[in-house]
Amino acid sequence: MRSETLSTNSQAAAEQLGRGRVRSVAVILLMYVFTQIEFATKLADPDWAIEFSRTTAWLVYSSILVFLLMKGSAVLVGRQEVGQMLDDEITKDNRSRAITAGFWAVLAIAAGLFSYSAVADLAVRSATHLLLTTGLAVASARFGWLEWRAYAT
Numbered sequence: 001m002r003s004e005t006l007s008t009n010s011q012a013a014a015e016q017l018g019r020g021r022v023r024s025v026a027v028i029l030l031m032y033v034f035t036q037i038e039f040a041t042k043l044a045d046p047d048w049a050i051e052f053s054r055t056t057a058w059l060v061y062s063s064i065l066v067f068l069l070m071k072g073s074a075v076l077v078g079r080q081e082v083g084q085m086l087d088d089e090i091t092k093d094n095r096s097r098a099i100t101a102g103f104w105a106v107l108a109i110a111a112g113l114f115s116y117s118a119v120a121d122l123a124v125r126s127a128t129h130l131l132l133t134t135g136l137a138v139a140s141a142r143f144g145w146l147e148w149r150a151y152a153t
Contacts, residue, residue, distance in 0.1 A: 011085065014085035014086045015151075017086055018086055018091075018147070018151055019151055021086070021147065022144060022147045022148045022151060025068075025140060025143060025144035025147065026144050026148075028064075028065070028068075028140070029137060029140045029141055029144060032061055032065065032133075032136070032137065032140070033133075033137050035057075035058075035061070036058070036129070036133045036137075039054055039058060039129070040126070040129060040130065040133070058129070062132060062133070062136055065136045065139075065140055066136065068140075069095060069098065069099060069102075069136075069139055069140065069143060070099075072086070072087045072091065072095060090150050091147065091150075094143055094146035094147055094150065095143060097142065097143075097146060098139045098140070098142040098143035098146060099139050101138050101139055101142040102135040102136065102138045102139025102140075102142070103135070103139075105134050105135055105138035105139075106131050106134065106135040109130060109131055109134045109135075110131060113127050113130065113131070
């Protein structure tokens, strides 16, 4: 167990929710990446008119990932005691490390896009989509992996 200070029922609930969070992050991330790959192919077509529904879905999906990375899933739990156990120091450290990985991924992609723009035209919407999607995907993947590793031990 990750904490020995709170009641056994709360510990069991937090442990179960934490393991469920690991699976949820993996599923959400896979769905996000696959839908964004399809969306990015549409963005590359200069004749494609922006579809309001796809763009809105991307923004909502991205906002959910940002919320989960910044606030964690503990805010979604009804009982404060369980929420505190779910958002313990290990999870906070994992979240911080994941956000750092996402930041570095965005910097690397930005440098690559800058280099690419020297030899070819680059649409702002494509670059923005790639930056945000990559940053969120890397941060979410890192968080999921770190949490999986923490619960595996």
